[in-house]
Amino acid sequence: MKKDRIIVGISGASGAPIAVELLRALRHTELEVHLIVTDGGWRTIAEETQLSREQICALADVVHDNQDVGAPPASGSWKTVGMVVVPCSMKTLAGIHSGYSENLLLRAADVTLKEQRKLLLMPRECPMSAIHLRNQYELSMMGVVIVPPVLSYYNHPDCLEDAAKHLVGKILDQFNIDFDGFKRWGESQ
Numbered sequence: 001m002k003k004d005r006i007i008v009g010i011s012g013a014s015g016a017p018i019a020v021e022l023l024r025a026l027r028h029t030e031l032e033v034h035l036i037v038t039d040g041g042w043r044t045i046a047e048e049t050q051l052s053r054e055q056i057c058a059l060a061d062v063v064h065d066n067q068d069v070g071a072p073p074a075s076g077s078w079k080t081v082g083m084v085v086v087p088c089s090m091k092t093l094a095g096i097h098s099g100y101s102e103n104l105l106l107r108a109a110d111v112t113l114k115e116q117r118k119l120l121l122m123p124r125e126c127p128m129s130a131i132h133l134r135n136q137y138e139l140s141m142m143g144v145v146i147v148p149p150v151l152s153y154y155n156h157p158d159c160l161e162d163a164a165k166h167l168v169g170k171i172l173d174q175f176n177i178d179f180d181g182f183k184r185w186g187e188s189q
């Protein structure tokens with residue numbers, strides 16, 4: 001039987017290590033992972049991780065060229081369980097908000113929205129302008145799940161990797177996937 005698919009978009013906001021932890025976690029699931037990385041995403045991956053492009057690509061089942069607007073994620077007839085954009089830059093956020101599908105990541109997000117599938121964004125900027133906040137608010141009103149990369153302290157993270165894993169747990173919860181690296185409040189630590 002064919003596996004369910006998920007699209008993972010990485011854009012050029014700070015937080016590339018969170019995307020790496022997400023891709024690692026998804027390897028332990030039944031989902032087929034389709035990865036799209038913007039040019040900005042490749043830049044932040046280079047600035048913020050020790051991993052090469054090849055090592056990032058090896059974490060996904062299929063890697064799509066962001067310029068290939070004819071790739072499968074560009075069509076609603078190609079079924080997925082949804083899409084996450086982690087991290088989501090303010091530029092990509094604006095593109096999704098306005099339906100401006102000038103690359104495959106934006107087109108895939110637009111398709112996910114129009115098909116009313118799960119779309120989760122991890123927008124990252126600090127501080128945020130009224131434009132950034134308006135775009136998130138209006139997307140949220142359309143059913144998009146906004147998961148900002150904010151720290152939690154109740155899980156007592158020892159390092160940034162722990163903090164990233166906690167955020168991955170928050171993302172995977174939205175797809176009903178349990179993740180070992182996620183310490184839930186109220187459960188034994």
Ligand SMILES: Cc1cc2nc3c(=O)[nH]c(=O)nc-3n(C[C@H](O)[C@H](O)[C@H](O)COP(=O)(O)O)c2cc1C
Pocket residue numbers: 010011012013014038039040041043044047088089090091092093124125126
């Ligand atoms: C190291 C680095 C960190 C950046 N961090 C952010 C960020 O946190 N949020 C953001 O919106 N843009 C950030 N940018 C700027 C975006 O990468 C830039 O606006 C880019 O054009 C976004 O394009 P994309 O959305 O297609 O990836 C950062 C750029 C660099 C080089």
